[in-house]
Amino acid sequence: MPVTDVITDPENLTLTIHADFAAPVERVWAAYSDPRQLERFWGPPGWPATFTAFDHTVGGLAQYRLTGPRGEKSSGRWEFTRIEAPTLFEVLDSFVDDAGQPMEGFPAMRMTLEFSPTAEGTRMVGTSHFDSAEALEQVVAMGVIEGTKMAMSQLDTVLQDLRAYAQGKGTRLELLDDTHVRITRLVEGPRELVWRAHNEPELIRQWMLGPDGWEMTECVAAVAVGDTYRNSWAPVGDTPGQAFGFEGEALIIDAPRRAVTTERMQGTDGPTTLNDLNLYEEDGATLVTVLIEYPDLATRDMILATGMVDGMEASFRRLEAAVLV
CATH class of the missing domain: 3.30.530.20 (START domain)
Incomplete structure (x- = not known):
């Protein structure tokens, strides 16, 4: 500090x-x-x-x-x-x-x-x-x-230097306080394309899949403030797990710099998180920063314990291999 x-x-x-x-x-x-x-x-x-x-x-x-x-x-x-x-x-x-x-x-x-x-x-x-x-x-x-x-x-x-700060360090998690975490990942690619990959369904489907053995079965993007989105996943073949999905509303869209959305499990009343995505480009690489606000400490720890960060790292690797080529 x-x-x-x-x-x-x-x-x-x-x-x-x-x-x-x-x-x-x-x-x-x-x-x-x-x-x-x-x-x-x-x-x-x-x-x-x-x-x-x-x-x-x-x-x-x-x-x-x-x-x-x-x-x-x-x-x-x-x-x-x-x-x-x-x-x-x-x-x-x-x-x-x-x-x-x-x-x-x-x-x-x-x-x-x-x-x-x-x-x-x-x-x-x-x-x-x-x-x-x-x-x-x-x-x-x-x-x-x-x-x-x-x-x-x-x-x-x-x-x-952005690469000195983040290159090769994967998806990193910082616990800011009881209800806020910051997740960062350096992506080798221009901000404009990284933004599109987060907001265009045909690109989202190529990389936002989490661990191997899962597929995205639904992808509805929010393109304007007030729009709602829905993303759903399901295991493929003998992969263990149950289908699930998230939905929410866009609160801020400032392309290609920032997007803030709510997020909750589909078919439930909560808990709802606030996801604040920021993109910063330097020398052809983009730092992805996601600030997440949870309703309480118990919800924060419950969600992090699901392996969320590992799943995000698998998706970011796929983003670089499948979209930013």
């Missing part, structure tokens, strides 16, 4: 975050000064950022929105007041409405990010200055500390 300390100082009206990264200052600076890289870590898992403007000059503005898994939105704006590359920048950070204007009742703050070399890489010190103790308390109560920790936990991935 990059964040090593968080200091709330009501007397000086500041919130300070310390973080350490195993990368040189110039590399960390590049991540913070490129909107495409910022989009990969500025929002916490499940709330990715989209920067709609980014003028990285003194007096310039950066505008972004965070989109939650159910379509919730929160928007912000930075006004750059000081830039000393590659060691420091300062912004006026504001919550804004859909028109990009500061929102009444939400505190603005002056935020300074400083980057300095260490023996292991880079230390970042981020200090937010508030106008009042009440404004500081309001931001803390909104969960900014927890959100920042979760967001910055994604930065290590951004700072590495």
Whole structure:
């Protein structure tokens, strides 16, 4: 976890975050000064950022929105007041409405990010200055500390070459908390084709089969928000197991970057999970990230115990062999 300390100082009206990264200052600076890289870590898992403007000059503005898994939105704006590359920048950070204007009742703050070399890489010190103790308390109560920790936990991935981070490591599972897991898999192929393979029935049928000995008997894709999908599988021949299927609804479709769907076993009332698929391409390879939200710990552990991750790895191998050739 990059964040090593968080200091709330009501007397000086500041919130300070310390973080350490195993990368040189110039590399960390590049991540913070490129909107495409910022989009990969500025929002916490499940709330990715989209920067709609980014003028990285003194007096310039950066505008972004965070989109939650159910379509919730929160928007912000930075006004750059000081830039000393590659060691420091300062912004006026504001919550804004859909028109990009500061929102009444939400505190603005002056935020300074400083980057300095260490023996292991880079230390970042981020200090937010508030106008009042009440404004500081309001931001803390909104969960900014927890959100920042979760967001910055994604930065290590951004700072590495994508293949160095994930190539040859198969399907990986991270337990984020009692109800959230993150699954990642590097796929050797362009994002556009990986997106199609997740959304076009004729391609889905070629790879989304799980372990050998199973076939997909039904595939109805959701192509727009509000659409429902249905996927069903059955064992072939003497393969042990019973036919089953999943169904759900598309909540977000942002091709070819992100799709959020609900998922439940067919013919049941639940439990329902929330599956947040994100695709990121670098140098011809695509990192597939699936953030899954479970209703409770027991459901999480029950579903993981079915061998879900192993089945996903078998499917991803088939994807690379059958579709991305």
